[in-house]
Amino acid sequence: PNHLGRPRILPAPGGAQALARPVGSAEQLPRRPPGAACPLPRPVAPAEARPQPSREDSRYRDTVLLPRSRFPAQLPGRLQPETELKTQEKCGFSELYSWQRQRKTKQEFCLHDGPPYANGDPHVGHALNKILKDITNRFHVMRGYKVHYVPGWDCHGLPIELKALSEVKGAENLSPMEIRQRARAFAEGAIEKQKSAFIRWGIMADWANCYLTFDPKYEANQLRVFYKMYDKGLIYRDYKPVFWSPSTKTALAEAELEYNEQHVSRSVYMKFPLLKSPPKLTSVIDGSSPASVLVWTTQPWTVPANQAVCYMPDSAYSIVKCTTTGQRFILAADRVESTAAVLDTQFEVVSTCKGADLADGSCAHPTIPGRVSPLLPANHVTMTKGTGLVHTAPAHGMEDYSVASHHQLPTDCLVDESGYFTEAAGPELKNKNVLEEGNEAVIKMLQAAGSLLKEEKYVHSYPYDWRTKKPIIIRASKQWFVNTADVKAAAQDVLKKVKVIPTSAVNRMLEMLDRRTFWCISRQRCWGVPIPAFYQKSTGECLINSETITDVIKIVEQQGTDAWWALPIEQLLSKEAVAKAGGRDVSDYVKGQDVLDIWFDSGTSWAHVLEGADQRADTYLEGKDQLGGWFQSSLLTMCGLTLVVHGFTVGEKGEKMSKSVGNVVDPDVVINGGEDHTKDPPYGADVLRWWVAESNVFAEVMIGPVVLSAARDDINKLRNTLRFMLGNVEGFNPETDSIPPAEMYIVDQYMLHLLHEYGSKVTEAYKQYDYSKVVRLLQAFCSRSLSNFYFSMIKDRLYCEEAKDPKRRSCQTVLAEALDIIIRSFAPILPHLAEEVFQYIPYKKGKGVFRTGWINASSAWKKPGIEEAIEGACAMRDSFLGSLSGKNALEYEVIIVIEPGLLFELMEALQAEETSSVSQLNEIMMASQTTLLSELPKEIPSDANIIKGTFLINLEGGDICEQSSYKVIAQPIAKAKCPRCRRYTAESSSTPCPRCLQVLAAGKGST
Template identity: 85%
Template structure:
């Protein structure tokens, strides 16, 4: 702990004034020096806030101790242990955190700022990913609220879907025979519990919202609005029902969208090389394939279980194909010319090329199906065939592949699916395969059938990327079924144009989203589960024909608004299907129809949130802010539904952040032990030496200081650094609070025009700082805000300004205008700095305001607005005067190599010109120990001359330098030379101010004598 002597003695050297980023002038001669960052601590002895001096050596009280105005504040420099989280909770209570959102909604404001909350999933405890997202949103909202906007922010939760249903069922016993309503009830209860846990955490983090009025996707009104969007899209032809292959999860018995998949890069498939015997040789190859030797097409697949569903073999028309002879068996094979060598190697044989042809020459040929007698597989052209692996001939099963389905649609091939919802072969697959799991024993059975038929040439394990269900972590299959789809192909062009008008931060993210949209041809929105919003469709029992019209949907929406979507399962069809709807559809009796059992994809659930949350049907949110995974998720589903129904994006700006990782860049895992729990970060773990309580502001600082547009690292090292940064900031704030004790801006403030030039310069820097911070907030660049804050507090305040003004603060008379001048600046600096970090550290900001020696009835930081820096603080010449003086000071300090600057006198010699005139502003008399120039020099005395003195002591140290003045945007440029003569001071140290300005070490200097006389003290 530093003693109060540190506050008396000026440091041996200090860094120069901060350089303006836009200036080109500066000293060319002096080196830079590093000093300890941060101001000295306050009141290290005695009671908190006492104005005490240290005891003299030997225990005697210093004679002038009572006359020095040392800092006084009860604001703590640190809040160790449990004090930090406890203080934050007290601050939340005292400062009305819970009422802040409602207060700002009720005030009059010219503009509204709408940040639409992407709903977190209600399926688990709050984690650091939630913290990253919610805190970023809160920083954004608090900034705009302080700037006078009426913030519109309604928190929400995504409550339906398979993950919640699975977790709810995993908690229950005997779930095999549960009814849909029983499943729905358990899922709802699980989601409600998760919401309460997450909500409590968000409130603790200081997230500003009306937490009594959130949106949940299982609320009746939300579901009703969702069904309105569904019908609008259906009515416009964007939604349709069709039979086509989709990603299917046998482990959960439902279709899934691409956004619900994850890819296992180490999946092992049982790949096979097999032959399809030629039944009818292609006419153009008849002369080569004359039937004298058996000939087949050579095919490779990683999914043998799909072979029973084969309907064709596809080739690439423009590629070259070879007819080869196997040197081992004498058989003829057809395969791509580029794949001859690799295929022969894989089969451990040699191929002799007999002839080569174009793929188009394979037209009109056909093959025998390898496992189904009498079934023909034609050879067909297709552009999806590649030459990168396999044989260049693709086994085509329309029920199990997207491209296969397109080929079948073009050539009117059968698309029968031989696999049921559980991933088992159906009766139509034949007795050898029926009821066998296609990914397990069914796959083995097909391989054995190929072996028996003599069609299997080789089987081997193949490691490759394969889609898995994102929740069960089990393999998917592609399976044809009747599903509901959004025809994204007809929307995406409009969606892409709308997206190009949206501001995206970072800009690189927009290209990824445009590419994702471009690849998307349809969106499967139906799910075969119970926990979700039902697709409001009835089916004719005999024909399966759909019944959906404006009357049927209007009736269902009315019921859902009042009762929620549970009514779809609890009410009889007679109440759901209105007579008007039945009549319009040409039906006769509700008993001819059944309710559909499909529910809507949760991406459709959340993607229609704009229809519920935005107050005006035509409104667009100012910002959507989510993680990068939402480029293919919520950002995209929201865009597609809004463009389809309103022909515009639901947002003006997208902000895209990265994921959270351990501090070494690894994924968080319980097995690794690097999972960071936000609650433990705030309140500490069981062992505080291992997991100390940091409080919520450390979590918020971590978010703000990180480059959130890439992956965001967190761990003990990162959190400790964040706490240290905040403590440094607290130290700076404490120094200011201690030195404005007894100061009231309303009565004691000094007008800027009457201030010391160094004080005016600090106002100039404050104005510049406020502008840059404001712009960084506007650009969502909160890490830049933190960098600006740290640089300003450390470099401009602690290391520069505080060290210069300590003498004025401590040793001038309490009400002296010179002292009031720098107190005015300190008060402005405190106000601007605190407001600048308030959106990031709301607890600290409000805590500081509680320790203000004035504004006892202050309305707090957030209710009193944003930074109020005056543009009048930027004065021409002020910056040049101070930075010129600091350049000269750098030369002086560099010459004394770390010694006490107060032990020297300086003589500054500058030829007449701009620089000399600027220095004259700081020191009108030739020599002074109390001038503004001497204060900056921090010497015992400064002399300013326009020509070199005729006599100079032999022990004088002379330094030369130059300073470039650049005024009015370069119109005035002048490089001035200067010389600094450094002399040991001849005077004694003043017993009061500790400066070498006294005639005797027992007698105060003239300045201190005047101060003491003014107080009537001897």
């Protein structure tokens, strides 16, 4: 018991016990973070920052244990990238993946790599994606998991074909095999460039065993998935409207579109004269006065394909009379005023009816004499623009096609694959481009027929081909489809069970799935995996069954899909398969010329890459564009457990990257520097990795010179922190020199407690893929908890105590643990720096950081109650330092007066004697001498500064709660400055202080 009759809260050094109190966030410690309340007025500075010693104390210079390390604080110029390359080689970066795959562990982690497209040089989008994946994989390797990660490339498709042929004269005359050979060569070149970049960025993988979508085994597996879905009825062939790119002459999926918000269309208002009045309106519409339905469209070129006019049954419609011409029109009641304004006229409402009253009416086609366009109900009609009556061309609209299917209307397409009107469109339109002169011709036809009421430019969002950046059309054709309607509900149910980061992305993907009734998977090109179907020459009937697909897959597995084009049909289609299908001869059939959509290519990658019976990955990690692309195509064929969705890279002002703007960032220039190093300095790969980690990757990710320079500065600050710790563990061996936590200084125990807390928070942030939080935690801990707080206090103990003194060994033990934990905490993000600094740790030999596990912070370090002692002392220390106005704290002594109670007991644990210059409390106060009293001294010098304050103690979850007041008296110290330690603790400026004399007498202060 102490003098107050209560057990001590904290014992004296040598046996501090744990106290229970909830711990605050490591990013913001309870009350004020130690060292963050005010700048520290000239604490004991590192040797390099100190003034040159005078002649009197120069003789003691070599007796001080200053930090020693060859680890460079900075790597300027070319040294950074050169050091990284040496580190990669020395530390076995290329062997790490194979090494961890050979470990005997039951814990597996599979990150399935969404294949980047093999159509160009590596860019910062690649860096963002691959580095995020690598951080994830390295974290799991260090945690003891056997990581499964097979990098791949998407190698087929139109973008590669177009680039491969862009510089070939007469490309249109090349055979399919010649096109395929050129496309393959181009893709192989792009793969090698990208692979070299990924290796340079430090991406851990077995780069000799990647997956490529043009590998024969991959193609064979893809065809197996195709037939399995076909056999279940999920894949079918049909004639229906699809997104069609005239510029590339192929069907497109919705994921292959981008929308031009400033597209200008030539919209028209036109009339369809009533041929047959709706029965319910015969009394209103006088046969002697002709009436027309009023229609608006932004695509006049589709009018020749019109088969009906649709109305909304539940909406109100008006019969109006034009006050200037006397003509009668039918249009939506809600659109009367706005339409009259557009037509620069006035409408007199004759009568109003329900849309359903328009049933059984019909109109004359506006340009084709004799053709009848019935009035039909449809739920897709809207009242937000136009006239509330919709021109319906089943060959050129998804909803239009649904109406036609329901009412058995013709769906003839009058437009060919190049976007030109066919002969069926008539001599006036034949061979005219529908988006150009064909559109103009239709408008003139409307005008000549007296059907055109108004033409005007209309700016709106319109779909473009994402490759050619040219507008698409909707065009009916025979295509292959995945019936997503049949699997959509199951896919949405599965998706709801998948963890999606960020959670907002799941709703976007569910909405996309909900809108997707079918997925067009056929493309009219030759660089891809063929749809393995044969067609009867005379009937066009499709032949595909288990026999035909088995034969084709066997050939593809051996020769690749080139065989489809290179071999005659007799070698691809057997007589037995034809006979089983009821056919007579192989020569009656032709090979299909369509290839599979590349989203189907990559979406079936799991079938080739993933191991195990269930073929599931733990994580898919891609950009937000894949919500409608690879994520969706993978989900419709299988599923992963976690989807991580990141944003796109943009310039420093949030603008889209563009060569014309000049804000494109080349990863190679970031790493190795540009032609002018003053403008584009070499940063190395770790700066690129730090940029990825520190960014909020779930939104758009900004990059540019300012961002990269700041990232380099952040890493240099981290290097300085590491260098301080490295320099001060020289001559220390944790195995023989460590001090048990129970025998440490209380502030050292407190640092172990903070290290445990830091390790836990960092680990959890990695688990949540929140790498920017990892960076914030790292920076806060290194800056506030280590540099500003701990390092500034322990320098005297480190430099001036005898080398093997337990007090010095105590903080060296903490530094060794902190060094190890800090390195491991950032190793997944900065692998080059982690391995580099690991080589400079004097007692670490052999294995690198990635082969020796994750953070190992003992649970015995967790002592929440210890915070009360340290933070109480820090509160008084901040009061003292804040009163000095930048003066040297060592020129002062401190008197602390605390009323009897818990706070006094805690301070007694830090300083047992009344006055001391070597106590734990004095070390925290950073003065030359500290006195601890329970009441004010009788005599206080007139020049003393008295600061008052209070401190709230909260222990054992609030069971012990006490607010104590204190006074801090700062006054100039009367003693002389010690020529060795520079503290004012000596009797004479020419004679070291008692502590230093003791160290010198032992003869062990010199290094």
